Amino acid sequence: MNEEQRSLLLESFSRFPPPKGVKLSYGTAGFRADASLLESTVYRVGILAALRSLKTQSVIGLMITASHNKVSDNGVKIADPDGGMMTQRWEPFADALADAWDPYEFLCLIDDFVRKESISFDDDHTAEILLARDTRPSGEALLKAAKQGISCIVGAVSHDLGVLTTPQLHWMVRAKNKGIEATERDYFEQLLNSFRCMVDLIPGGRKTNLNSENLIVDGANGVGGEKLEVLKELCDDLVIDIRNSSKTGGMLNEGVGADFVQKEKVVPCGFGSIDIGMRCASLDGDADRLVYFLVLPHGSKIDLLDGDKILSLFALFIKEQLSVLNEDGHGTTNSHYHGHLGIVQTAYANGASTNYLKNLGLDVALTPTGVKYLHEKAAEYDIGIYFEANGHGTILFRENFLSWLESRKDELLSISKEKHKAALRLLAVSKLINQAVGDALSGLLLVEAILQHMGWSIHMWNKLYVDLPSRQLKVKVVDRTVVVTANAETLVVSPPGIQDTINALMGNYPQGRCFIRPSGTEDVIRVYAEATTQEAADSLANSVAVLVDQLLGFGSMQ
Ligand code: 16G
Ligand code: MG
Numbered sequence: 001m002n003e004e005q006r007s008l009l010l011e012s013f014s015r016f017p018p019p020k021g022v023k024l025s026y027g028t029a030g031f032r033a034d035a036s037l038l039e040s041t042v043y044r045v046g047i048l049a050a051l052r053s054l055k056t057q058s059v060i061g062l063m064i065t066a067s068h069n070k071v072s073d074n075g076v077k078i079a080d081p082d083g084g085m086m087t088q089r090w091e092p093f094a095d096a097l098a099d100a101w102d103p104y105e106f107l108c109l110i111d112d113f114v115r116k117e118s119i120s121f122d123d124d125h126t127a128e129i130l131l132a133r134d135t136r137p138s139g140e141a142l143l144k145a146a147k148q149g150i151s152c153i154v155g156a157v158s159h160d161l162g163v164l165t166t167p168q169l170h171w172m173v174r175a176k177n178k179g180i181e182a183t184e185r186d187y188f189e190q191l192l193n194s195f196r197c198m199v200d201l202i203p204g205g206r207k208t209n210l211n212s213e214n215l216i217v218d219g220a221n222g223v224g225g226e227k228l229e230v231l232k233e234l235c236d237d238l239v240i241d242i243r244n245s246s247k248t249g250g251m252l253n254e255g256v257g258a259d260f261v262q263k264e265k266v267v268p269c270g271f272g273s274i275d276i277g278m279r280c281a282s283l284d285g286d287a288d289r290l291v292y293f294l295v296l297p298h299g300s301k302i303d304l305l306d307g308d309k310i311l312s313l314f315a316l317f318i319k320e321q322l323s324v325l326n327e328d329g330h331g332t333t334n335s336h337y338h339g340h341l342g343i344v345q346t347a348y349a350n351g352a353s354t355n356y357l358k359n360l361g362l363d364v365a366l367t368p369t370g371v372k373y374l375h376e377k378a379a380e381y382d383i384g385i386y387f388e389a390n391g392h393g394t395i396l397f398r399e400n401f402l403s404w405l406e407s408r409k410d411e412l413l414s415i416s417k418e419k420h421k422a423a424l425r426l427l428a429v430s431k432l433i434n435q436a437v438g439d440a441l442s443g444l445l446l447v448e449a450i451l452q453h454m455g456w457s458i459h460m461w462n463k464l465y466v467d468l469p470s471r472q473l474k475v476k477v478v479d480r481t482v483v484v485t486a487n488a489e490t491l492v493v494s495p496p497g498i499q500d501t502i503n504a505l506m507g508n509y510p511q512g513r514c515f516i517r518p519s520g521t522e523d524v525i526r527v528y529a530e531a532t533t534q535e536a537a538d539s540l541a542n543s544v545a546v547l548v549d550q551l552l553g554f555g556s557m558q
Contacts, residue, residue, distance in 0.1 A: 001110070005121060006107060008154065009047070009107055009110065012043070012149070013103045013107075014103065015148070016039060016040040016043040016148070018041070019037045024041055024095075024099065025098075026091045026094040026095055028369075028370040028520040028521065029067065029075070029077055029085075029521075030075050030076050030077025031045065031098060032066050032069060032073060032521070033073065033074075034073055034074075035072060035138035035142065036072075038074055038138075039145045040098075040145075041076065041098045042064065042145040042146050042149070043146065043148050044098050045062060045146065046062065046129075046146040046147065046148060046151075047097065047110070047149045048093070049061075049146075049149075050156040051117075051119055052078060052086065052090065053127035053128055053129055054119050054120070054121065054125060054126075054153070055117055055119045056080070058081035059128045059173055059177050060078060060079065060080065060081065060127070060129050060130070060173065061078065061129070061130045061169045061170060062077075062079075062130070062131050062132075063076070063131075063133070063164075064076050064134065064142050064146065065134040065136070065285070065286040066285070067134075067259075067284055067288070068257055068258065068260075068289070069253065069285070071251055071252040072138075074138045074139065079173045079436070080173075081174075083170040083174025083175075084170070084372070085372045093113050097110070121154060126155035127155065127156035127157070128157050129156065129158045129159070130161055130169060130173055130176065131146055131150075131159065131160050132163070132164035133162070134164075134165070134166070134285060134286045135246045139163075146158070163223055164184065165224055165286055165287035165288070165439070165440070166286040167287060167436065167438065167440070167442070168187055170437045170439075171187055171435075174435065174436045175187075188234055190431055191231070191441065192231070192445075194428045195237075195432055195445045197424070197431075198428045198429070198449040199237065201421050201425050214241055214278065215239065215280075215281065216240070216241040216243065216278055217240055217242050217243070217283065218243055218244045218256055218258075218261070218268045218280070219245045219246065219256075220244060220252065220258065220282065220283050221245070221250040221251055221252045221253070221256055221257075222246055222252050222284075222286065223287055224285075224440055224441065225243075225245030225247075225283065226245055226247065228240065228242055228444075229247075243271065244256045244268065244269065250270070256268040256269050256270070257282060257285055258282045258289040258290060258291045258390070259285075259289065259390065261282040261291055261302065262291050262304060262390055262391060266300045266301060272295070275295045276295045277294065277295070279292065279457070280292065280302075281444055281447075283441075284440065287440040287441060288437060289307075289438065290438075290443040290444055290447075291305065291306050291307065291390075291391040292305035292309070292310070292461075294458060304467075305458065305462055306350075306389050307387035307388050307389045307392065307393050308345070308467075310387060310391070310447060311345070311357075311385055311387035312353055312356055312465070313450055313464070314446065315341070315357055316464070317450045317453065317454075318341055318385065318426070318429070321425050321426050322338075322422075324418050324419060324421075324422040325423060325426075338382075338401070339382045339383055339426075341381060341385070342377075342385070343362050343384075343386075344365050344366075344374045344378045344384060344386035345364060345374075345387065345388075346367060346368065346369050346374065346388055346489070347369075347517075348389045348528055350467045350468055351468050351513055351530055352465045352468045353467075356464060366487075366488035366490070369517065369520065370520060371392055371438065374386040374393070375396070378396045379396050379398075381396075382397070382398045382401040383395060383398070392438040393438045394435070394443070395433045397426075402430055405423050429446065432449070468530045468537075469530060469532070469533055469534040469537040470528065470529065471529050471530075472527065472528050472541070473527040473545045474519070474522070475548045475549050476523065476524055476553055477523070477525050477548070477552040477553045478554070479552075480518035480519065480523055480524060482495060482552060483498075485517050490515050491515075492515075502516070505540060505544055505547075506540065509531040509536045509537075509539070509540050510531065510536070511530075511532050512529070512530075512536065512540050513529065514527070514529040514541065516548060525552065525553075527541050528541070529541035
């Protein structure tokens, strides 16, 4: 780094002192905290983003959001050149940068890192960062801090894209680095064109009335509802009743949104008995999670169609297209099978969904919780579908497989119309569904297109399998890091002995399954249990929670 660079960094450092006594860490989804504590962190992430851009010689994204957390919180995370999460290799540097207190320590840290990573500050490559924020009131000021951080790397430029969903920003970063048009308009056009293409390919032609009930969407009082309004205006075919859009004045994530609906299993605000039996969906605060639900008669209870059920619908549809593509004309499968399909879940996936997918003959892999792990695994297949039960997920297509489909699609037409259509449908899915991260808007359009394709109502979709009753609990502990797990968090390896006791407890319940894991976002141990009845699932979860509390907690449970 030259003198000009050093003095720029030093001068700006003094304007953004870190908050006293707060140590932040770049967790599973970036830095998150009360918004009042974040200015200094966001400024430093601006620097981090500029360095990442120099290192990769590509455009980088910086998103200001705290997703489903309360409105007074905020957060910041980085999108890498391919639109995915920032490489885990840089997380320790992100932590050190955020926590540096002394200006010279700060400068040395950057200096050492720049040298270690061989980041060059030559004039040929300047840093370029796309910035966006969700609808939180603190977002605007934090975005300014990010710009300040970026501008203290010589030559770096930032483009403020204003209010976007998290997946929109990731999509734009990916598109920009591929040399594709990358405006918000392009995003909407790609989604809608591929959605229309899927609808046009529906067997027997377009049947707009197949889903006689309307779709009603809860926008979490956030950016997702706002963007869905735009999508609806651009497409006459989309008949959607949007509630809890950010413009209606409700509080972000307060009694609304995908996280609330999935965890509480009750209707969000703005929904009630008039919606009984209708097809309802809910987005989270930054629109990277999607769940569907049915309002049940009497009270506020719902039937939840979570990420596992969305995954199952997608898997069934993709498998059907691959089967058509690969059958040899005598009803059997071609020996040169094209398109290896893999499914990725976490231990939180309901056991009934995993059984359903395995019974379809699909390859199901488990990874630890956190999008980055699922995404990485899904990228190993020609088509990898991943979802967390909480509604975050997508479908990844390997480039080679897409090129193969593209090059063969016309030839397929002379062999069979059905094969040709199957190829076109797969290509349309690859354009509709976000290839960078889980995206509630594109996920919603894909669910809608597939339901129309199948001629299914939400009730029929819901009957694919019946969820096993489950219970999630959390236990406050002294130090959550003492719990070490293996096998995608299904086994506790340390402290020794706990797993044996959990195994013994599981043995008391038919189809009993239970695991514990340290949370990545809170100071707690999470407990998940499922069994054949709700009482059994509750009882298993409770007995394991008591065990954790006695061994590692404050002994307040009984
Ligand atoms: C973060 C993760 C989410 C995970 C959750 C688990 C991303 C973008 N988000 O929100 O995937 O399910 O953390 O939280 O990776 P926990 O560790 O507190 O249970
Ligand atoms: Mg989110």
